[in-house]
Amino acid sequence: MNYDFSYRFPIHGACEVTMTSVLGHLTGIDFPPPFQWGKCVPGRLFDADIVEKVLKQDVYDNIANEAAKAQLLMIWTDCDREGEYIGYEIYTAARKGNHSLEIAAIWRSKFSHLERNHVIAAANNPIGLDMKSVEAVACRQEVDFRVGTSFTRLLTDGLRQHKIIEQKEVASYGTCQFPTLGFIVDRYRRVKSFIPEQFWYLAVEVKHEGVAASFSWVTGHLFDRLYVLILYQQCLEHDQGTITKLDLKRTTNWRPLPLTTVELQKDCSRLFKMSAKNSLAAAEKLYNKGFLSYPRTETDSFPASMDFSGTLQKQAQDSRWGLYASGLVQNGFQTPRNGKYDDKAHPAIHPVNYVDISSLSSPDERKVYEYVVRRFLACCSKDAVGQQTTATLKWGDQFFTASGLVVLEKNYLDIYTYKKWETTKQLPNLTEGQTISISSGRMKDGKTSPPKHMTEPELIALMDANGIGTDATIADHIEKVLSRGYIMKQKQASVEYIIPSDLGMGLIEGLDAMGFDNISLSKPFMRKQLEELLQEIVVGTKTKPEVLGDIKHIYRQAYAVTSRNMAALARSCTDIMART
Amino acid sequence: MAEASRNTFNCKDVGKKALEKPVLFHIIHVSNISKSRLNQLDEWKEFDNPNNVAVDRLTKSRKIRTDNYIIREVNMEEDAPSATSNQTGFDTYKLLLRDSANNYCYGYEFKGPLPFLRTGSLGTPLGVPLGGRLVVKKGTLVQNGVLLLTRQGCDYLGVDSNDTELINQLNDGVVQKYIAMLEAELKAS
Numbered sequence: 001m002n003y004d005f006s007y008r009f010p011i012h013g014a015c016e017v018t019m020t021s022v023l024g025h026l027t028g029i030d031f032p033p034p035f036q037w038g039k040c041v042p043g044r045l046f047d048a049d050i051v052e053k054v055l056k057q058d059v060y061d062n063i064a065n066e067a068a069k070a071q072l073l074m075i076w077t078d079c080d081r082e083g084e085y086i087g088y089e090i091y092t093a094a095r096k097g098n099h100s101l102e103i104a105a106i107w108r109s110k111f112s113h114l115e116r117n118h119v120i121a122a123a124n125n126p127i128g129l130d131m132k133s134v135e136a137v138a139c140r141q142e143v144d145f146r147v148g149t150s151f152t153r154l155l156t157d158g159l160r161q162h163k164i165i166e167q168k169e170v171a172s173y174g175t176c177q178f179p180t181l182g183f184i185v186d187r188y189r190r191v192k193s194f195i196p197e198q199f200w201y202l203a204v205e206v207k208h209e210g211v212a213a214s215f216s217w218v219t220g221h222l223f224d225r226l227y228v229l230i231l232y233q234q235c236l237e238h239d240q241g242t243i244t245k246l247d248l249k250r251t252t253n254w255r256p257l258p259l260t261t262v263e264l265q266k267d268c269s270r271l272f273k274m275s276a277k278n279s280l281a282a283a284e285k286l287y288n289k290g291f292l293s294y295p296r297t298e299t300d301s302f303p304a305s306m307d308f309s310g311t312l313q314k315q316a317q318d319s320r321w322g323l324y325a326s327g328l329v330q331n332g333f334q335t336p337r338n339g340k341y342d343d344k345a346h347p348a349i350h351p352v353n354y355v356d357i358s359s360l361s362s363p364d365e366r367k368v369y370e371y372v373v374r375r376f377l378a379c380c381s382k383d384a385v386g387q388q389t390t391a392t393l394k395w396g397d398q399f400f401t402a403s404g405l406v407v408l409e410k411n412y413l414d415i416y417t418y419k420k421w422e423t424t425k426q427l428p429n430l431t432e433g434q435t436i437s438i439s440s441g442r443m444k445d446g447k448t449s450p451p452k453h454m455t456e457p458e459l460i461a462l463m464d465a466n467g468i469g470t471d472a473t474i475a476d477h478i479e480k481v482l483s484r485g486y487i488m489k490q491k492q493a494s495v496e497y498i499i500p501s502d503l504g505m506g507l508i509e510g511l512d513a514m515g516f517d518n519i520s521l522s523k524p525f526m527r528k529q530l531e532e533l534l535q536e537i538v539v540g541t542k543t544k545p546e547v548l549g550d551i552k553h554i555y556r557q558a559y560a561v562t563s564r565n566m567a568a569l570a571r572s573c574t575d576i577m578a579r580t
Numbered sequence: 581m582a583e584a585s586r587n588t589f590n591c592k593d594v595g596k597k598a599l600e601k602p603v604l605f606h607i608i609h610v611s612n613i614s615k616s617r618l619n620q621l622d623e624w625k626e627f628d629n630p631n632n633v634a635v636d637r638l639t640k641s642r643k644i645r646t647d648n649y650i651i652r653e654v655n656m657e658e659d660a661p662s663a664t665s666n667q668t669g670f671d672t673y674k675l676l677l678r679d680s681a682n683n684y685c686y687g688y689e690f691k692g693p694l695p696f697l698r699t700g701s702l703g704t705p706l707g708v709p710l711g712g713r714l715v716v717k718k719g720t721l722v723q724n725g726v727l728l729l730t731r732q733g734c735d736y737l738g739v740d741s742n743d744t745e746l747i748n749q750l751n752d753g754v755v756q757k758y759i760a761m762l763e764a765e766l767k768a769s
Contacts, residue, residue: 195618219668220667226686230726397691448616
């Protein structure tokens, strides 16, 4: 679909503009016919030629045709690394129709949401295409393609041969998929192999003016009965303890940080049981409708130029949070806290325009919009304030503490209803230096409890922290391992856990047992290293051929080992399937 | 030191008393009694081979290694620590000690951390090499047959070149030995 209109660009004057869209990548890469599945050994794919493949011929042709009549090309793809690369694909398509278009002459608009004034400002101040980001994406694409295809063919052929998967099934390998699966398998094994251990601790109760208080041991607990017993014996020589310290402290419960994609996905999963994919999809729809800012961002801060007052004012009309929003505008709002991440492309996710959520047909969009707005209002609110009293009790040579909290001002918690912080049971009226009789002093024991299976919010956090995927792709990777049948979602009580399937388990165990030379195909290290190298391409300290060469070398070795040990890998899968 | 090396420790008393003479010991083994064995096993395994360690948890604790360090444990709850969590900020260690007459006994860290157990330069979860010499001073509390070691109550002399054989015997393959021992203890529990 093409739209024609005229616009006056300050640097170029009045122009006739044709605007069109692409919806994701226009082109992909492929191997030429001699390297198709079955035609060559998969190991050759690391060095095989690569050809460009047009994925959407109609879109591609449309751009080439329109470009024939154009003097200038302006790119409006999303302002992230991937968007930069798609911009380059558009340029390639356009150049097919018009050889006079030069890469240096491309106008690239920089924008992070679709609010009118913001879009006009972006139109008036174009920059150039960042070719280093383009190189980085091209590098990642090639690594993923060569490694993914070679290992997928190797695994699939091997597992089919050993009748572990059906002849029609595919066992895919991806440089992000397997580390993702690795997290889940490791947790599953940890739960299964858990052994409870006994520990011992001291617990004290005192009573003052009829009010009882339980004190907990500052040492926590120890896994040594004899030692705790000795300490307990020493305490028992004393009937009384002393309040050695009484701390009255103003405590703040900090308002949340500005919202990143990963936080959004974690919270939506935790609060609304929404999958990472669905929450991002809902946020993207809201972005495309102009209600939210660009939802793929690692930045947890807002630019100094941000119009907080205007953004808050737009929310004032809402029946649920409007009063609170206008209160912030009238009585003064806080500048949000700034986190430490900045992807230099987009601000934190925030509402751009108001929409009455009851007018949105999708329940996911309603929840995501409300969450983003409440989060933004919370960011602009004051921290919650409380008064915490902490008493320290010395009994014999051991120290114990007890504390009570009074919430004085709820502030942001009034609007950020997703978080609870409440006044607790109060301590008796103690004074510093007071001796007090121990009404109960006991040596108790307990057992360590098993860890829980992996949940989606935890998996997202792990992937993010270990550099597996980006804010934009984490959801896709989880979805991919799910659709390959490597993992399953299982509901226990009201919580949804992720556990590996037999095949997923077998593949990871098999790969881990292969004895690679100081690398692992199921752990996050190699992927993290790749992401770091890609970042070096972006900043210009490394080039694409250098990175490609290094990474290919590592994976080629891993391929050789896997290829030699295919029978053992198959055995590992059969063993696990036989066990269940 | 000269006197301490002649003195021996062989206490079978259940009661509580003060050490009558200073005694020189070798540190034969150090164990952490604040952490579960499973957690310790994870730490040791990471030193053994980071590529073999489980990666399913994000931990906020200190960075042990900067290369190939995986974040394995994530705190999904912002709640206050539970009633039995350690608020002191340090772990408690139990030492297996041996005197010059081959008597063995346990010594526990008492009333605060012993700095010599926390040099942290070995590149393993262990904060002190095994086989070092420790003088436990006169007056140190002995209860139920074990020594309660305080900072003032003992002098750490480090590893002595005369003890090379013992030191090598204890420290060679220490990572694998700790792993095997923790695994055996877990199996028995």
